[in-house]
Amino acid sequence: MTSLPPAAQYALFLALAGAVIIPAMLVVSLRNIVHAAFWLVPCLLGVAGIFVVLGSAFLAAVQILIYVGAIMVLLLFALMLTSGIGVPIGLVSRNRQSGWALLVASGLALAIVWTMETHPFAQTVEAIPARSAEAIGRSLLTTHILPFEVASVLLLAAMIAAVVLARREDEE
Amino acid sequence: MSAVPVDFYLALSAVLFAIGAYGVLSRRNAVGVLMGIELMLNAANINFLAFWRNIAPKAMEGQVFVLVVITVAAAEAAVGLAIILSIYRRFGTINVDDVDLMKG
Amino acid sequence: MAQHIWLIPALPLAACLLIGAFCLRDRQKWAPAFLILALAGSLALSVTALHAKPWLGGLGSGTDEWSAAPSPEWRLTWLSIELAVPRLAIEVGTLLDPLSAVMLVVVSLVALLIQIFSIGYMHGDSGYGRYFAYMGLFSFSMLGLVASNNLLLTYIFWELVGICSYLLIGFWYRKPEAAQAAKKAFVVTRFGDVGFLLGVLALSKSAGTFNFIELHTIIAQHALIPFFFGQSVFVTVVALLIFSGAVGKSAQFPLHVWLPDAMEGPTPVSALIHAATMVAAGVYLVARTYFIFKAAPAALVTVACIGGFTAFMAATMATAQNDIKRVLAYSTISQLGYMMLGLGAGSALAGIFHLTTHAFFKALLFLCAGSVIHAVHSNDLYHMGGLGRAMKITAATTAVGGLALAGIWPFSGFFSKDAILASVMGSQSLAAGIGEPGRLALFGLALLTVLLTGYYTTRMWLLAFTGAPRENPLCDLEHKPHESPAVMTVPLIILAGFALCAGWFGGPVRWFFGGGHGAESLLVTALATGCALLGIIAGWVRFRPVVAPRTAPAWAGLGRFFADKWYIDAAYQWFATHVILGASLLFAWVDRHVVNGFVDGVAWFTGRVGVAIRRTETGQLQFYALIIFAAAVIAGVVLAAFAAGGP
Numbered sequence: 001m002t003s004l005p006p007a008a009q010y011a012l013f014l015a016l017a018g019a020v021i022i023p024a025m026l027v028v029s030l031r032n033i034v035h036a037a038f039w040l041v042p043c044l045l046g047v048a049g050i051f052v053v054l055g056s057a058f059l060a061a062v063q064i065l066i067y068v069g070a071i072m073v074l075l076l077f078a079l080m081l082t083s084g085i086g087v088p089i090g091l092v093s094r095n096r097q098s099g100w101a102l103l104v105a106s107g108l109a110l111a112i113v114w115t116m117e118t119h120p121f122a123q124t125v126e127a128i129p130a131r132s133a134e135a136i137g138r139s140l141l142t143t144h145i146l147p148f149e150v151a152s153v154l155l156l157a158a159m160i161a162a163v164v165l166a167r168r169e170d171e172e
Numbered sequence: 173m174s175a176v177p178v179d180f181y182l183a184l185s186a187v188l189f190a191i192g193a194y195g196v197l198s199r200r201n202a203v204g205v206l207m208g209i210e211l212m213l214n215a216a217n218i219n220f221l222a223f224w225r226n227i228a229p230k231a232m233e234g235q236v237f238v239l240v241v242i243t244v245a246a247a248e249a250a251v252g253l254a255i256i257l258s259i260y261r262r263f264g265t266i267n268v269d270d271v272d273l274m275k276g
Numbered sequence: 277m278a279q280h281i282w283l284i285p286a287l288p289l290a291a292c293l294l295i296g297a298f299c300l301r302d303r304q305k306w307a308p309a310f311l312i313l314a315l316a317g318s319l320a321l322s323v324t325a326l327h328a329k330p331w332l333g334g335l336g337s338g339t340d341e342w343s344a345a346p347s348p349e350w351r352l353t354w355l356s357i358e359l360a361v362p363r364l365a366i367e368v369g370t371l372l373d374p375l376s377a378v379m380l381v382v383v384s385l386v387a388l389l390i391q392i393f394s395i396g397y398m399h400g401d402s403g404y405g406r407y408f409a410y411m412g413l414f415s416f417s418m419l420g421l422v423a424s425n426n427l428l429l430t431y432i433f434w435e436l437v438g439i440c441s442y443l444l445i446g447f448w449y450r451k452p453e454a455a456q457a458a459k460k461a462f463v464v465t466r467f468g469d470v471g472f473l474l475g476v477l478a479l480s481k482s483a484g485t486f487n488f489i490e491l492h493t494i495i496a497q498h499a500l501i502p503f504f505f506g507q508s509v510f511v512t513v514v515a516l517l518i519f520s521g522a523v524g525k526s527a528q529f530p531l532h533v534w535l536p537d538a539m540e541g542p543t544p545v546s547a548l549i550h551a552a553t554m555v556a557a558g559v560y561l562v563a564r565t566y567f568i569f570k571a572a573p574a575a576l577v578t579v580a581c582i583g584g585f586t587a588f589m590a591a592t593m594a595t596a597q598n599d600i601k602r603v604l605a606y607s608t609i610s611q612l613g614y615m616m617l618g619l620g621a622g623s624a625l626a627g628i629f630h631l632t633t634h635a636f637f638k639a640l641l642f643l644c645a646g647s648v649i650h651a652v653h654s655n656d657l658y659h660m661g662g663l664g665r666a667m668k669i670t671a672a673t674t675a676v677g678g679l680a681l682a683g684i685w686p687f688s689g690f691f692s693k694d695a696i697l698a699s700v701m702g703s704q705s706l707a708a709g710i711g712e713p714g715r716l717a718l719f720g721l722a723l724l725t726v727l728l729t730g731y732y733t734t735r736m737w738l739l740a741f742t743g744a745p746r747e748n749p750l751c752d753l754e755h756k757p758h759e760s761p762a763v764m765t766v767p768l769i770i771l772a773g774f775a776l777c778a779g780w781f782g783g784p785v786r787w788f789f790g791g792g793h794g795a796e797s798l799l800v801t802a803l804a805t806g807c808a809l810l811g812i813i814a815g816w817v818r819f820r821p822v823v824a825p826r827t828a829p830a831w832a833g834l835g836r837f838f839a840d841k842w843y844i845d846a847a848y849q850w851f852a853t854h855v856i857l858g859a860s861l862l863f864a865w866v867d868r869h870v871v872n873g874f875v876d877g878v879a880w881f882t883g884r885v886g887v888a889i890r891r892t893e894t895g896q897l898q899f900y901a902l903i904i905f906a907a908a909v910i911a912g913v914v915l916a917a918f919a920a921g922g923p
Contacts, residue, residue, distance in 0.1 A: 059221065105191070112189070162251050
């Protein structure tokens with residue numbers, strides 16, 4: 001990204017930001033929950049793009065594989081299993097406190113932005129590592145081996161939990 | 173050095189987080205709530221990488237953290253959806269307004 | 277000898293405990309044996325104590341002062357409290373001096389005779405054993421009170437005597453009037469007891485001791501440390517407080533109202549407790565603490581005035597009673613007033629002398645009344661008549677007692693009443709306190725009382741023993757009244773002997789108490805005898821057999837006033853019903869509405885708060901999440917603001 005002229009960088013950022021924000025807004029507001037789920041895909045893809053622009057292609061790939069690939073499918077499965085065929089999918093999408101929720105969410109965003117503006121960060125000029133995948137892999141198996149192993153245990157636990165929770169009661 | 177200052181990414185992450193929060197707080201469908209949570213997690217990831225890129229690119233913690241967050245998000249989505257299935261079987265609905273056994 | 281005085285009260289206590297252990301249900305017949313043995317022992321010990329020459333100390337020496345005594349005491353420290361200053365020790369002990377020696381003999385003698393009488397009187401009663409147990413307890417308390425060597429122990433026995441009085445007045449507790457009377461006695465004397473206790477505490481705190489001998493020394497040397505007002509005012513207040521206890525116990529105005537009602541108890545109880553001994557405890561107390569009263573002339577004058585007034589008032593009431601025991605009860609109040617008058621006039625000797633003679637003749641009169649009641653089954657004088665023919669012994673002994681009461685020579689009452697009247701006449705302190713006219717007025721009241729005493733005594737004797745028998749619905753005509761059995765008449769005779777002779781020991785008694793107290797005035801003697809004879813003649817004129825009324829006449833005018841007890845009882849009743857009950861209704865209202873209202877209000881308020889708070893417990897996850905997010909936003913903003921703007 002740094003090779004592009006500044007104007008192009010801004011334009012790219014803007015495009016990716018739009019690809020993230022606009023689908024996100026649709027995700028949280030659409031009445032049809034399946035449509036909402038589908039709009040999550042471009043949002044996540046946009047986030048992957050942001051990852052690329054920020055210099056971590058590996059993470060972008062991981063994002064697409066896991067999020068768009070696995071998690072989205074899982075969400076859609078759950079939607080189909082709980083809404084059922086023939087049952088109207090569209091509940092009234094907003095609950096009674098949505099006004100307050102809007103207020104709080106906006107307040108949240110404003111608070112973060114304002115905090116950020118009053119505490120400027122110093123940016124560095126260091127370069128990022130060239131091959132991110134190799135760098136990550138190396139650190140995962142040396143310096144950051146503990147989070148790596150813990151994450152794997154976490155996944156095991158989650159797997160067992162999901163199996164147990166989703167079991168039917170009358171099965172032995 | 174990137175021409176786009178870190179503030180922009182942070183602002184983007186804040187907005188995405190707020191949208192996700194709105195979704196969590198106002199959706200009736202339980203799966204809709206989960207989708208809001210995913211948005212919030214992604215916003216956090218953007219935040220992490222923005223800081224990594226612009227403040228301390230030599231430290232691998234930035235990327236490792238993002239990786240761990242994605243992992244946790246996956247695990248959480250799995251377990252959460254299992255819970256939602258269980259609630260659906262018990263109550264016949266996934267309208268979170270109806271799951272108020274703790275009322276009073 | 278002084279070391280063994282404690283045995284005198286201990287013997288009846290042992291009897292009471294043994295009776296209580298063995299004789300309350302079976303073997304009731306044996307109950308009196310224990311008590312009579314014990315009282316005989318006490319009497320023997322008391323008489324022996326007279327030989328110990330106790331007159332070397334205590335009340336005596338002609339000036340009613342305490343002189344140095346060679347260890348008349350036996351003391352034992354019960355509880356010693358190390359307060360700052362002074363050190364206060366609670367002791368148990370006995371004191372042997374002329375006053376207590378005489379009282380011990382009188383109390384044990386009269387008690388013994390009355391218990392013998394009771395064997396016959398209470399025969400067949402279902403509570404036979406219980407009666408003698410209570411009597412034993414009473415004897416213990418009274419003897420202990422008389423023998424005690426310190427003010428606190430006296431107070432403890434004082435209360436014990438009050439309890440025994442309650443138990444014995446309400447002996448037939450199934451009878452509502454008896455239960456009411458017992459309660460009334462206890463509650464009314466309570467008013468006096470509170471004052472007494474306050475006096476005891478105040479005195480002991482400033483003097484640092486309860487012991488009589490030590491107190492006497494401190495007050496004589498003006499070494500008292502009062503904690504309010506000056507020394508003389510303090511001593512007066514203490515004396516008056518102690519006197520208030522005597523007012524209650526000895527049934528003086530205004531706390532006299534319980535004694536007539538106390539006649540609900542068995543007649544021997546009335547004889548022992550409410551004539552001879554317990555009611556005399558108040559007089560005894562004033563005599564015991566006489567050194568305090570001597571230091572407070574105003575209190576002494578008060579004692580005399582209350583005593584004189586009570587004597588007159590009660591005598592008027594006695595003339596209008598139809599119940600034989602009530603006549604005697606009011607007579608007792610009147611005579612107690614006489615004793616107080618003697619004490620207040622400055623002569624403790626006269627007061628105590630009258631106490632001893634009164635113990636004999638009043639106990640005699642009550643036992644005679646008991647004998648009559650036993651024969652006729654009724655208390656009412658207008659159910660009696662002509663009993664003198666069948667009950668010669670009782671009639672004779674009653675006459676002896678009556679003459680002694682009226683104060684006719686040579687009976688005992690003559691000498692003691694004379695002593696009191698003479699002391700009033702010659703009293704310097706009274707003249708100083710209420711002036712010469714006041715003293716003469718008091719003397720006049722006393723003389724008037726002598727007249728009334730003669731009148732009502734004659735009335736009582738004539739209505740009961742002379743004339744034709746009257747209609748008695750309580751007794752069928754077949755059952756003719758007959759003389760009481762020997763076990764009842766022998767004590768009567770013995771007591772009559774004492775009622776006759778006790779006055780002759782005036783000289784030796786005076787010597788015993790350490791010296792004479794002034795020449796008697798012939799004028800006084802003449803006036804007193806004259807009034808007594810006048811009263812007797814008036815009674816004879818009105819009630820002699822020929823003209824005596826056959827049935828109870830209706831009272832009118834002054835008679836009504838006397839018969840209704842000067843409306844004092846009615847006044848107390850009105851006060852209790854309207855003022856006290858009214859106040860208690862007010863308090864009840866406050867309790868129900870204000871206090872309860874407050875508590876209910878707190879509960880109601882808590883409930884409302886709970887209802888309000890419950891609205892946050894929606895059970896809905898998103899609501900909770902909303903709150904969390906909102907709080908996080910606010911907290912973050914606040915923190916950031918402080919980090920940015922603050923130090």
